[in-house]
Each structure stands twice: as structure tokens, then as C-alpha cells.
Amino acid sequence: MDRPLLALTSRPLIGRSPKAAAAETMRQLVQLRWIAVVGQLVAILVSHFALGIVLPLTPMLAVVALLAAANLVFVVTIHRRMIPGELTIALLLDMAALTAQLYFSGGAGNPFISLYLLQVVLGAILLTPQVAGLLALAACAFTAFLNFRHFPLLLPAGDTGLLPIGRWLAFVMVAVLLVLFIARISRNAKLRDAYAASLAQRAVEEEGIVRMGLFASGAAHELGTPLSALAVIIADWERLTIFSSDPDLADEMADAKAEIDRCKAIVSNILHSAGKVRGVAMTSESARQLLETIAQRWTERRPNSRLRTDLAPLGNARVAAEPSLEQALWSLLENAAEASSGLIDLVGAIEDGNVVFAVLDRGPGFSEDQLDCAGRLYQSTKGPGHGLGLFLAANVARQLGGRLSIANRDDGGAEVLMRLPLIASKASE
Incomplete structure (x- = not known):
């Protein structure tokens, strides 16, 4: 199998650039939000119609619709150009949507309040420590609000097994989503690091080329004088009788002169190329x-x-x-x-x-x-x-x-x- 040298060509650099890595992370968040949209819709309908839990369907379904519409906006921006802070905005939007759904379904008493941890952990991984800290403070503020302001969660009379099941389902969701998402983010980070390593390797190679070019041009400049002196000496020798009368010596002298001319041409090409901007001579x-x-x-x-x-x-x-x-x-x-x-x-x-x-x-x-x-x-x-x-x-x-x-x-x-x-x-x- 062929081994590429300096294989930074068809795909210029190995891995993903920081912008490409951020865009890929945003795609992962968009996929996660689609899961949230479908999950919320199913949970609301099953809880209300199958389990008999009375929920305000109109506002809760409106939140799901707004979340889906916002996700479509993020899909468009990914294919165009990401704006600074877009990841922060996306996580805050998810947190606000979760707060709204919990507000209409029991507040802090809802088992799915643990989903806040998902947003906080993602913020700690993806954002700067300062922004991640603000996200954690927002989660704390939202949970404090939900402790005092919320619609009551009306469970069917005598059914005490729904809350433990809900807490278990919430734990499973957080665990599974964290594993899936963090595994993808980790792979994305490795590709970003590989890109940075490729940039560093290219910088070392380019620096080496520059150093060798400077050395070659300096050596070529110094070689010009002795080569010219040798050319003059050989020209003088060619006029001597011993060379003109001996065909073998004359041929050897002609070969020596040709080699010196070749060396002078190589030196001239090095000096000529050193003074040209790349692309002009192409x-x-x-x-x-x-x-x-x-x-x-x-x-x-x-x-x-x-x-x-x-x-x-x-x-x-x-x-x-x-x-x-x-x-x-x-x-x-x-x-x-x-x-x-x-x-x-x-x-x-x-x-x-x-x-x-x-x-x-x-x-x-x-x-x-x-x-x-x-x-x-x-x-x-x-x-x-x-x-x-x-x-x-x-x-x-x-x-x-x-x-x-x-x-x-x-x-x-x-x-x-x-x-x-x-x-x-x-x-x-």
C-alpha cells in the first residue's frame, strides 16, 4: 500500500479545523434536540392519555413546537455560518424548554428534573469554564424557581408507583444520552487535536524548508567564486600543447569543463529561484x-x-x-x-x-x-x-x-x- 509523504493535499490537513469541529458539535446538539422533541411529545401523550395523568396539553405541546422550530433554525445556520456563542444559546434554549415543561408538570417534584444535569455536563465539556459556570447557575436558578412556582402534577388516585418509575426512566435517559453524546464529542475533539498536530507538523516542515533554502542559497553564492576560478584555470589549460596534442586528455578536459558549466548552471538556478516569489515562476x-x-x-x-x-x-x-x-x-x-x-x-x-x-x-x-x-x-x-x-x-x-x-x-x-x-x-x- 502506498505511504503518503506530507499527505496534506487532497484533504489538506488531518482531522477537523476548530470551526469544523464546532459545526460538528452543533450537529450533535441538533440531533440530541430532535430526540428531546420526539421524547417530550411521546411522554406528554402517553402520560395524559395512557397513564391518566392530567396535563395542560396546549402549553406543553406549544413548547414542543417552539423547540422543533428553533431546531430548524439551527439546522439552517449550521449549513451557512455559525455565530459566536451559538452553542451557549442552544444549551440555554434547551434548559428554558425543559423549565417550561417542568413548570406545567409538577415543577421540582417531576422526576425528569434530573435532565438539567445533562445540560450542565454538556456545558462543562463544550464551553469555557466561565460560561459553563453561568449555565450551572442558570440550572440552579431554574430548579429553585420550580420549587415554588409550578402547575401541580395530578396523578391518578391511589397510584403510587408512577413516580419511582419516572425517576428510574429519567436516570436511564440521562445516562444513555450522556454516554452517546460524550463519546461523539470525544471523537470530535480527537479530530480537532489531530488537526492542530498536523498544523504544527506542517509548520516544522515549512520552517525546515526555509532553513534549507537559506543554506542552499548561501552555499550557492559562496560556490560561485571557486567555480569561476576553476573555469578560468581549465580554459588556460586547454591552450597548453600537452592537452591539444593528446586527444584523450582533451576529451577529459572537455568533460571537466562541461561538469563545471553544469555546476555553475545549478548554482545560478538556486540563486535565481531564491529571488523569486512562489507562483511567479510557475x-x-x-x-x-x-x-x-x-x-x-x-x-x-x-x-x-x-x-x-x-x-x-x-x-x-x-x-x-x-x-x-x-x-x-x-x-x-x-x-x-x-x-x-x-x-x-x-x-x-x-x-x-x-x-x-x-x-x-x-x-x-x-x-x-x-x-x-x-x-x-x-x-x-x-x-x-x-x-x-x-x-x-x-x-x-x-x-x-x-x-x-x-x-x-x-x-x-x-x-x-x-x-x-x-x-x-x-x-x-
């Missing part, structure tokens, strides 16, 4: 042409390595590219060559609206530790050919809206896949 390029160019240059650079390409499936597909993308793909080929002296495959394909670049080698593959730690800054191990280049390539893929994944092949060797969003094809432009 262009739309043919994916197939990009890989063909890299493959040709890499083969010339490593004539003893065997590289096989299969790029026809790319067709005219285009991707967003910048200089760092070419460097990242080059690094993946270098890793594959260091891992194995055998055949290396460079494959291109189109999958689910993405351009996929695959580098396959015949080496020993990744160890479990490398699969778990690869792509993490300062934790990448330079095993058989797989090191910091994976982290840099993964970061480039992420910045371009894609992702990098690694895996071990069933028939041996390693597989590195870079997925980038498909921009367009010439046929569709």
Missing part, C-alpha cells in the same frame, strides 16, 4: 515533454545506468511546473540509481484527473522504518539510496497541489509516485 508544461527532457539529460549524465521510459499514456497532458519540480524528479531518479544498479523505469500515466509520475527501481526497497519515517524532516534515513530527496520531492508535490507516495513493489524494489493535478491537454484547450 508555468504550464507538457508532462510528457518534461519527463522526456529529464530522462535524456539524466541518461547523458549517467551513461552506465539503464533507464526505460513509458510516457505515451501522458499524451498532451499538462501540469503546473516550476524549476523545483525538475530538480525533485531528478532527485528521485538519483535515489533509484543509488538504490540499485539494475533497470530503472520512469512511467507516466493519467489517473482520476491527476498526472502520475512513477519511478521504479529493482533495489532492496524500503524498510518498515523508512516507510514510517520517510518524508519527515530530520527523520529521513539515507538507506539504500533513499534520503532527504524524498522529503524535498514531497514538499514540491504538495506546493503544486499534489502528493508523493512510496511503496515496495511486489516483485522487489521500490516505487515512488508523484501525483500532480492535471491542468489541461492541447486537444482540449
Whole structure:
């Protein structure tokens, strides 16, 4: 199975953002309120018509209707935008509705007065300590009011078993609802914490990239002078008779000059990229042409390595590219060559609206530790050919809206896949 590196792409970050977590909590409260609406309606009708308890149906059913209407309003706001304090308002509304129902059905003597604890516990979990304290004070005030002001609860004559049953049912309701709701809230909180951890991890990675970029640009600036000096020395040597009269020495000198020119070009690209704002240098390029160019240059650079390409499936597909993308793909080929002296495959394909670049080698593959730690800054191990280049390539893929994944092949060797969003094809432009 593929292991994603810096997998903060298709779903940008793991878990839920604080806003998404708050919205999910609100959805849970809405579901809980629908349970309350149905439960109150059933309890009122059964108590009045089946158990013979005389209740003022009109005001109690009106409270149920108002609670249902308020819940519909909350449903609409969830899909739009949550306002500050909406959770507090929701819990206070539930508490007020419970107070109204208890007022019309016996006040503090009603067994279901213990449902206040449900609101207080939820407030302690979801709200700040100050707001939760105010909610607890409100519950205390409501219960005190109900001790002195309420409609009497008229039970059937001689029936003394209803109150104990009611107290037991109230306890069961509170226990079950607390377990169900708190379990969901706990899961929601874990997702929120995972999101925060992902943000922290991304910050560390981005900081590392900045530090490496500063170091690379500084090193490139310092390398410019000795490379220029070497170029001058080689130019002087080429004019010596010993080199012009010996074809082998002349060829070696030409190779040395070409390598110095390549080093100077790399240094220039680093300095040039360091002075550019990300996005300005981004262009739309043919994916197939990009890989063909890299493959040709890499083969010339490593004539003893065997590289096989299969790029026809790319067709005219285009991707967003910048200089760092070419460097990242080059690094993946270098890793594959260091891992194995055998055949290396460079494959291109189109999958689910993405351009996929695959580098396959015949080496020993990744160890479990490398699969778990690869792509993490300062934790990448330079095993058989797989090191910091994976982290840099993964970061480039992420910045371009894609992702990098690694895996071990069933028939041996390693597989590195870079997925980038498909921009367009010439046929569709």
C-alpha cells in the first residue's frame, strides 16, 4: 500500500479545523434536540392519555413546537455560518424548554428534573469554564424557581408507583444520552487535536524548508567564486600543447569543463529561484515533454545506468511546473540509481484527473522504518539510496497541489509516485 509523504493535499490537513469541529458539535446538539422533541411529545401523550395523568396539553405541546422550530433554525445556520456563542444559546434554549415543561408538570417534584444535569455536563465539556459556570447557575436558578412556582402534577388516585418509575426512566435517559453524546464529542475533539498536530507538523516542515533554502542559497553564492576560478584555470589549460596534442586528455578536459558549466548552471538556478516569489515562476508544461527532457539529460549524465521510459499514456497532458519540480524528479531518479544498479523505469500515466509520475527501481526497497519515517524532516534515513530527496520531492508535490507516495513493489524494489493535478491537454484547450 502506498505511504503518503506530507499527505496534506487532497484533504489538506488531518482531522477537523476548530470551526469544523464546532459545526460538528452543533450537529450533535441538533440531533440530541430532535430526540428531546420526539421524547417530550411521546411522554406528554402517553402520560395524559395512557397513564391518566392530567396535563395542560396546549402549553406543553406549544413548547414542543417552539423547540422543533428553533431546531430548524439551527439546522439552517449550521449549513451557512455559525455565530459566536451559538452553542451557549442552544444549551440555554434547551434548559428554558425543559423549565417550561417542568413548570406545567409538577415543577421540582417531576422526576425528569434530573435532565438539567445533562445540560450542565454538556456545558462543562463544550464551553469555557466561565460560561459553563453561568449555565450551572442558570440550572440552579431554574430548579429553585420550580420549587415554588409550578402547575401541580395530578396523578391518578391511589397510584403510587408512577413516580419511582419516572425517576428510574429519567436516570436511564440521562445516562444513555450522556454516554452517546460524550463519546461523539470525544471523537470530535480527537479530530480537532489531530488537526492542530498536523498544523504544527506542517509548520516544522515549512520552517525546515526555509532553513534549507537559506543554506542552499548561501552555499550557492559562496560556490560561485571557486567555480569561476576553476573555469578560468581549465580554459588556460586547454591552450597548453600537452592537452591539444593528446586527444584523450582533451576529451577529459572537455568533460571537466562541461561538469563545471553544469555546476555553475545549478548554482545560478538556486540563486535565481531564491529571488523569486512562489507562483511567479510557475508555468504550464507538457508532462510528457518534461519527463522526456529529464530522462535524456539524466541518461547523458549517467551513461552506465539503464533507464526505460513509458510516457505515451501522458499524451498532451499538462501540469503546473516550476524549476523545483525538475530538480525533485531528478532527485528521485538519483535515489533509484543509488538504490540499485539494475533497470530503472520512469512511467507516466493519467489517473482520476491527476498526472502520475512513477519511478521504479529493482533495489532492496524500503524498510518498515523508512516507510514510517520517510518524508519527515530530520527523520529521513539515507538507506539504500533513499534520503532527504524524498522529503524535498514531497514538499514540491504538495506546493503544486499534489502528493508523493512510496511503496515496495511486489516483485522487489521500490516505487515512488508523484501525483500532480492535471491542468489541461492541447486537444482540449
